[in-house]
Amino acid sequence: MSLRAELRVVRDRFRLDVDLDVAPGEVVALLGPNGAGKTTALRALAGLTPGGRVRVDGAAWDGLPVRRRPVGVVFQDYLLFPTMSALENVAFGLRARGVRRAAARAEAARWLERVGLAAHAESRPRALSGGQAQRVALARALATGPRLLLLDEPLAALDAGTRVHVRAELSRHLGEFTGHTVLVTHDPLDAMVLADRLVILERGRVVQEGTPAEVARTPRTDYVAHLVGLNLYRGVAEGGTVRLDGGGVLTVAEPADGPVHVAFPPAAVSLFPQAPAGSPRNTWPVTVAGVEQHAHTTRVRLDGAPPVLADITTATLADLRLRPGDALWAVLKATEVRTYPITGAGGG
Amino acid sequence: MIRDRPLVLVLPALAGLAFLVVPLLGLLVRAPWAELPARLFSAEVGNALRLSLVCASLATALCLVLGVPLAWLLARGDVPGRGLLRALVTVPLVLPPVVGGVALLLVLGRRGLVGQHLEAWFGVSLPFTTAGVVVAEAFVAMPFLVIAVEGALRAADPRYEEAAATLGASRWLTFRRVTLPSVAPGVVAGAVLCWARALGEFGATITFAGNFPGETTTMPLAVYLALETDPDAAIVLSLVLLLVSVGVLAGLRDRWVGGAG
Amino acid sequence: MLAPVLAAALVGACSSAPDGTTVTVYAAASLTEVFTGLGADFQAANPGARVSFNFGGSSALAQQIGQGAPADVFASASPATMEQVAAEVDRPVTFARNRLEIAVPGGNPAGVTGLADFGRAEARIALCAERVPCGAAAGEVFRAAGITPRPDTLEQDVKAVLTKVRLGEVDAALVYRTDVRAAGGEVEGIGFAEAERAVNDYPIAPLKRASPRGRQFVDFVVSQAGRAALTAAGFDVP
Incomplete structure (x- = not known):
């Protein structure tokens, strides 16, 4: 038994066309840039936006009004009812589904206990911190025993300090949940930590899906590559060399044939002021386009054929005294380059 | 205090304030203070005041029962021709109340479109009764409530209603537990305006409900009739009306409306 | 200023x-x-x-x-x-x-015949308020006739009384003879002897x-x- 959704929403000039499968107990993250249609997909699953078909555990949800769908939603800014206490918020869904007042309150109290907020049962949402409000929202969504849990940017409203803690907490609760979970985020770290599987959306379509490790290792679009911090190119392989679509030729360790993606981390690239002696393979001239300082490394954006990101140590930075426009040579170790065929969702 | 404020605003503001307050001061200056206590506790004043307060409150209750759902329909219901509907709702605001009273007679009067059936089937006749006063006041005052509540509903975030729906709440439960509490300040403000308008209602009342002491003679009717023959009595009645309404409004404002911002 | x-x-x-x-x-x-x-x-x-x-x-x-x-x-x-x-x-x-006359709606649905009907509880009656001349005149007429009227409304002028008659909201009213005449067929007038006692x-x-x-x-x-x-x-x- 699982969830299968074919979401089709057309609004103005935007078109959402997403097929989604979620296994029971699985957490799927919809990841994508702003405007990719993540929240629209979530609303379509909940029934808040009409469009497409949803089957859960063999039952068709098409035409089922929102309030009859066994869903729990954690909204982006939680939307806790401001005129009710935390306990009343959590009990609301149970009351709405016909549970008697005393039983609903007792169940709500148990949920607040589970999320560690028993002491705040009588607090109004206004009096709760961001992390506490998020946990109340989660308890409210789970209290009705939904088959499908939807979370819209559940951590976006939190400050960095709270976020680490709440993320770990949320991960634990999602692990205990036996239904289907779909969560929407634009933060790759949230997605990697919380989800069993990532579905990448761009412009209303799925461009890639897979486990976090697969996606991180083999990005299929610039957006994903940027997210996971890899250099990514498309090209055509002939044995040990790949002719890149955007210009340039790379030598690779794994021989292949046909259209491929080529990916490698910025740390695999070295920079030299002159062409290195002996002229190793995968050497090409580049010019500095920009320099970003990170915690332990410096990331350099370079124009050339192909353009590339390189991570260099602070010592190298001192040697090279980089300025935009400087001409350098880039050298790439072939052993760190991965090639994989262009297939499936990423084929476009 | 006034130093930092531009005169071009302050002068008209003060003129406007004077324009509103000076006529009230006029009433105070001309009031027959010596015979005030005797007049104040006369049965005539007592009856009219009691009737006014009762009718204005009942009219407000009627407006709440009918007007809040109407405001909800205008703000949230996907009804065709909503612009026209909204314009129709506000008609009593611009209609001379006397015309409103005639219109009520034509519909709810003894021979009116609806009134003749009320009389034939239920033996109910509204003109010349206290219930008629309530109907006339509600007709004139309801737009104030509807406009205030509709504004509050439009300003309220509809996503809370979506959240309630995902939790399994029907639209009625959502309205009762989520929407209504969130617009409570707007409802209270609207009810206060509505009550104040009903309290001062004259034209529709005298036309539709007539004038009979203890039955349909509210304060404004008593003031008008007294004005023609006994201006002093009219001033006393007006002062009482003024005092009571200012007292009630100020009390409500501190407790409710102020917090609404 | x-x-x-x-x-x-x-x-x-x-x-x-x-x-x-x-x-x-x-x-x-x-x-x-x-x-x-x-x-x-x-x-x-x-x-x-x-x-x-x-x-x-x-x-x-x-x-x-x-x-x-x-x-x-x-x-x-x-x-x-x-x-x-x-x-x-x-x-x-x-x-x-001017003298007063009983005004009834066209057809006289309540069957009003004279001043005595003004004392009937079930009749719907409109009079002018005592403070306006037509009301004062009506008061004199009723005193002269020894009848205690039971009005349902005391209107602020004679035209308002006439409107109530015209719309059929009341069964009878006392207005001026001239008002009855001006109203045409919608209103019927009934004269009575005591009218002589309060000529305006x-x-x-x-x-x-x-x-x-x-x-x-x-x-x-x-x-x-x-x-x-x-x-x-x-x-x-x-």
């Missing part, structure tokens, strides 16, 4: 200047139809003259004149209301008399500050032509 200026401007815009050609007549509501006709006749007889009317309850009009309303002529439905503005007017004269005198007077045209209008009302129009409308003429 601004408010008085504004107020003055507003007043100036609203009141017509006494240019000597316009006669402003404040007249009792029961005179509406006959005076409107007389006004047209007066204008026809005096080219260049204009008559404008303010019809209303006599006591309300007296109140307005007392407060300085720009009237040239006051025609009241009772000597008492004329008395209220005695300081403002010149020598009032009685130009017409209508005084008319030019205001002291009135233009010559105002005095001319008063003369016109008491002239042969005026008397004929008043008689036709149902008034008794002295």
Whole structure:
């Protein structure tokens, strides 16, 4: 038994066309840039936006009004009812589904206990911190025993300090949940930590899906590559060399044939002021386009054929005294380059 | 205090304030203070005041029962021709109340479109009764409530209603537990305006409900009739009306409306 | 400082200047139809003259004149209301008399036959408030007849009473004979003997500050032509 959704929403000039499968107990993250249609997909699953078909555990949800769908939603800014206490918020869904007042309150109290907020049962949402409000929202969504849990940017409203803690907490609760979970985020770290599987959306379509490790290792679009911090190119392989679509030729360790993606981390690239002696393979001239300082490394954006990101140590930075426009040579170790065929969702 | 404020605003503001307050001061200056206590506790004043307060409150209750759902329909219901509907709702605001009273007679009067059936089937006749006063006041005052509540509903975030729906709440439960509490300040403000308008209602009342002491003679009717023959009595009645309404409004404002911002 | 200026401007815009050609007549509501006709006749007889009317309850009009309303002529439905503005007017004269009549809606659905019906609890009755002349006259009639009326509403002027009869909201009312006649077929009149006991005198007077045209209008009302129009409308003429 699982969830299968074919979401089709057309609004103005935007078109959402997403097929989604979620296994029971699985957490799927919809990841994508702003405007990719993540929240629209979530609303379509909940029934808040009409469009497409949803089957859960063999039952068709098409035409089922929102309030009859066994869903729990954690909204982006939680939307806790401001005129009710935390306990009343959590009990609301149970009351709405016909549970008697005393039983609903007792169940709500148990949920607040589970999320560690028993002491705040009588607090109004206004009096709760961001992390506490998020946990109340989660308890409210789970209290009705939904088959499908939807979370819209559940951590976006939190400050960095709270976020680490709440993320770990949320991960634990999602692990205990036996239904289907779909969560929407634009933060790759949230997605990697919380989800069993990532579905990448761009412009209303799925461009890639897979486990976090697969996606991180083999990005299929610039957006994903940027997210996971890899250099990514498309090209055509002939044995040990790949002719890149955007210009340039790379030598690779794994021989292949046909259209491929080529990916490698910025740390695999070295920079030299002159062409290195002996002229190793995968050497090409580049010019500095920009320099970003990170915690332990410096990331350099370079124009050339192909353009590339390189991570260099602070010592190298001192040697090279980089300025935009400087001409350098880039050298790439072939052993760190991965090639994989262009297939499936990423084929476009 | 006034130093930092531009005169071009302050002068008209003060003129406007004077324009509103000076006529009230006029009433105070001309009031027959010596015979005030005797007049104040006369049965005539007592009856009219009691009737006014009762009718204005009942009219407000009627407006709440009918007007809040109407405001909800205008703000949230996907009804065709909503612009026209909204314009129709506000008609009593611009209609001379006397015309409103005639219109009520034509519909709810003894021979009116609806009134003749009320009389034939239920033996109910509204003109010349206290219930008629309530109907006339509600007709004139309801737009104030509807406009205030509709504004509050439009300003309220509809996503809370979506959240309630995902939790399994029907639209009625959502309205009762989520929407209504969130617009409570707007409802209270609207009810206060509505009550104040009903309290001062004259034209529709005298036309539709007539004038009979203890039955349909509210304060404004008593003031008008007294004005023609006994201006002093009219001033006393007006002062009482003024005092009571200012007292009630100020009390409500501190407790409710102020917090609404 | 601004408010008085504004107020003055507003007043100036609203009141017509006494240019000597316009006669402003404040007249009792029961005179509406006959005076409107007389006004047209007066204008026809005096080219260049204009008559404008303010019809209303006599006591309300007296109140307005007392407060300085720009009237040239006051025609009241009772000597008492004329008395209220005695300081403002010149020598009032009685130009017409009116008497009360029972008014019932067309067809007389409640079967009203006389004054006695006004004491029935189930009859819906409208009277003028005691404070206006038609109400005072009604009071006298009932005292003379020894009947205690049971009104459902006390209206602020005779036209409001007539409206209630016309719409069928009341079964019977006491109004002036002239009002019944002016209402045409919608309202039926029933005469009664006690009406003689409360005959209403209508005084008319030019205001002291009135233009010559105002005095001319008063003369016109008491002239042969005026008397004929008043008689036709149902008034008794002295």
